[in-house]
Amino acid sequence: MSSSWLILLFPLAGFIFLSWYGERISKTLAGWIGCGAVGASFLTSLVALSDLLFLSAEERVGRVHVLYQWISAASFKLDFAILVDPLSVFMFLIVTGVGFVIHVYSMSYMHDDPEYSRFFAYLNLFIFSMLVLVAAADFFFLIVGWALVGLASYLLIGFWREKTSAVLAARKAFVMNVIGDVGMVIAAFAIFESFGTLNFVEVFAAAPGTFRTNDDQILLITLLLLVGAFAKSAQLPLHTWLPDAMEGPTPVSALIHAATMVTAGVYLVARCHVLYELAPYTMYLIAGVGVLTAVFAGTMGIVQYDIKRVIAYSTMSQLGYMFLAMGLGVYSLGMFHLMTHAFFKALLFLAAGSVIHALDGEQDIRKMGGLQKIMPLTHATFLIGALALSGFPLTSGYFSKEAIILSSYHADMGNFVFWAIAVLTAGMTAFYIFRVYFYTFIGKTRSPEAHPHESPPMMVLPLLILATLALGGGVLGPWVDEFLAPVFGREVHHHHDGALETIALFAGIGGIVTAALLYVTGKKRMELIKEAFAPLYDLLFHKYYIDEIYDLLIVKPTKAIGAFLEEKAEKQGIDFAVDQLGIQVKEVSRGIGVWQSGKVRSYALNMIAGMVIILLFVVFL
Amino acid sequence: MGQEFILLVSASVFCVGACGFVIRKNPLIMFMSVELMLNSVNFLLITYSSFLNSLDGQIFALFIMTVAAAEVVVGLAIILTIFRTRHEMDVDHIDALKG
Numbered sequence: 001m002s003s004s005w006l007i008l009l010f011p012l013a014g015f016i017f018l019s020w021y022g023e024r025i026s027k028t029l030a031g032w033i034g035c036g037a038v039g040a041s042f043l044t045s046l047v048a049l050s051d052l053l054f055l056s057a058e059e060r061v062g063r064v065h066v067l068y069q070w071i072s073a074a075s076f077k078l079d080f081a082i083l084v085d086p087l088s089v090f091m092f093l094i095v096t097g098v099g100f101v102i103h104v105y106s107m108s109y110m111h112d113d114p115e116y117s118r119f120f121a122y123l124n125l126f127i128f129s130m131l132v133l134v135a136a137a138d139f140f141f142l143i144v145g146w147a148l149v150g151l152a153s154y155l156l157i158g159f160w161r162e163k164t165s166a167v168l169a170a171r172k173a174f175v176m177n178v179i180g181d182v183g184m185v186i187a188a189f190a191i192f193e194s195f196g197t198l199n200f201v202e203v204f205a206a207a208p209g210t211f212r213t214n215d216d217q218i219l220l221i222t223l224l225l226l227v228g229a230f231a232k233s234a235q236l237p238l239h240t241w242l243p244d245a246m247e248g249p250t251p252v253s254a255l256i257h258a259a260t261m262v263t264a265g266v267y268l269v270a271r272c273h274v275l276y277e278l279a280p281y282t283m284y285l286i287a288g289v290g291v292l293t294a295v296f297a298g299t300m301g302i303v304q305y306d307i308k309r310v311i312a313y314s315t316m317s318q319l320g321y322m323f324l325a326m327g328l329g330v331y332s333l334g335m336f337h338l339m340t341h342a343f344f345k346a347l348l349f350l351a352a353g354s355v356i357h358a359l360d361g362e363q364d365i366r367k368m369g370g371l372q373k374i375m376p377l378t379h380a381t382f383l384i385g386a387l388a389l390s391g392f393p394l395t396s397g398y399f400s401k402e403a404i405i406l407s408s409y410h411a412d413m414g415n416f417v418f419w420a421i422a423v424l425t426a427g428m429t430a431f432y433i434f435r436v437y438f439y440t441f442i443g444k445t446r447s448p449e450a451h452p453h454e455s456p457p458m459m460v461l462p463l464l465i466l467a468t469l470a471l472g473g474g475v476l477g478p479w480v481d482e483f484l485a486p487v488f489g490r491e492v493h494h495h496h497d498g499a500l501e502t503i504a505l506f507a508g509i510g511g512i513v514t515a516a517l518l519y520v521t522g523k524k525r526m527e528l529i530k531e532a533f534a535p536l537y538d539l540l541f542h543k544y545y546i547d548e549i550y551d552l553l554i555v556k557p558t559k560a561i562g563a564f565l566e567e568k569a570e571k572q573g574i575d576f577a578v579d580q581l582g583i584q585v586k587e588v589s590r591g592i593g594v595w596q597s598g599k600v601r602s603y604a605l606n607m608i609a610g611m612v613i614i615l616l617f618v619v620f621l
Numbered sequence: 622m623g624q625e626f627i628l629l630v631s632a633s634v635f636c637v638g639a640c641g642f643v644i645r646k647n648p649l650i651m652f653m654s655v656e657l658m659l660n661s662v663n664f665l666l667i668t669y670s671s672f673l674n675s676l677d678g679q680i681f682a683l684f685i686m687t688v689a690a691a692e693v694v695v696g697l698a699i700i701l702t703i704f705r706t707r708h709e710m711d712v713d714h715i716d717a718l719k720g
Contacts (some may be wrong), residue, residue, distance in 0.1 A: 598716025600651075605643045 180231025
């Protein structure tokens, strides 16, 4: 057994232990067990990384650790196995590393919650599920992990189960994810039909020989896989669950948005890039949907007032960038952005959580303000996160985002439209995150009754760690390229184009300056703009009415069909048949019951008469 | 004594028992009628056991007597209980299981 199994085992053990004994041990112990499980998993991931680094580039790929053969039925074979190659180790490190920091933060953030141990049990389950997803060596366990992540997110988004909105949000996330799961399962069937195996290594080895480019079957497979990826990563049109998922506790949002869950879709495309390269049409679709989601989410983020929702929309938007990179075939740039995004998005969420914590649960940025002096560390770290998200030079976001934007023009499938939308989105991203920043930290306090305070060290320390990573993570870029190159079969060709780089850079800075002009200098100008664009503002504020459209097109008809079927099929069909069966049996038995007179002597007479008849029959015939 | 005679005796005892069971209303008498029927069969079994030189019939007769004894115990207990609760002994009135 390889030590890599321990990566999965620690969080699973933590989950099982905390769900059985969590109520009986002290809060502190439960918290440390939860953190320790993920921390140990992170350390084991580092061991796995060092193991890989000792190997040559060719030896690093396709390293499958088989524990035992699980199913062997005719031609179908399934191993209990994990795949430990650069891509999965890269994901291990992000999931467990960022996950560990968020766990530590949660110990302090959730300290007053009565169901502390349940929270940590779920967090460990979440990390475990995500690890199963990225460690899977075949499509079967990928789907198992995929569904487990959906379950864990459901449990965590609905963690405050007495809140109706949280329960509804959890349900929405689950349903959206199940739509994706269905796509994945059908894709797995299609893959098995074409290749006769579900094993990654075998499928990817056989794929180029089995299909010609843009064969119907490969298009079908890639598109079905994409349904899963889009649902998990909140891309259009399956994105509506992500903003609602903000109903969960803030560390959960950080976990969903940074380390786990939403990155699963990007990972899936990266993992299956062999299949996607055989389907350039699908690649084009990925890039298109990615860039559309980016701009779409950006516009919605501009008008929201809930601090967490704005950050949630920025996640959608950044995921759009990642999908754009995947669609353009510059996989390692997408994975690099996934990493830097994990750093600065976790940072932004945790800093926002720190603000919410200080203001006793207030999430409306209109009621915040002037926190700069009161919470200096939170302020500094949030600023770093915001700068990294905006792609400010020399922060980590700058390196990853700039590279993707540049590829959107210079890559083989890149074109001007992709580039223009990507740059526009970059500007919007900078604008809305700094809008939040100015609202929250600058100016005068808007809610005098609150008494904000700097958060305890256990919350600030994770912020500082993540801030360091968000600032300095950019230097890892070339290393990520080189490390992942064996998986993707090539290193990314880096383009240099001074003019385009400058434009993209100024788009980000322009966004920051615009936000400053509008929100620092006074409210009047902002109100004027709001009124001038009132219809547009309405459209954005209601998130393009997509929830309403879905409600009208899908939810309402489904409910109507359900009501109709309940009346016609259930009550008048099935219920009627069952009731009638009972009633008729009763009627018939009442008729037969007359024979049962209860008179012993008549029974006896009947018996004797019967016997005599039988005797006569036997004797005389 | 020929076989016909024995068969006739056995059959008439059986008929007496059967008629008694159908005609009488007192469960005790009905019980006795059942015993008559059983014993007429026993009579037949033992006779043919001796005719055929085989012990099977006698063993069967012993079994039947044992079972009849056990049945009487249970039956009398039931009759006693019914009498205690209903204070009457007419089988025609005991028809709680009527359909």
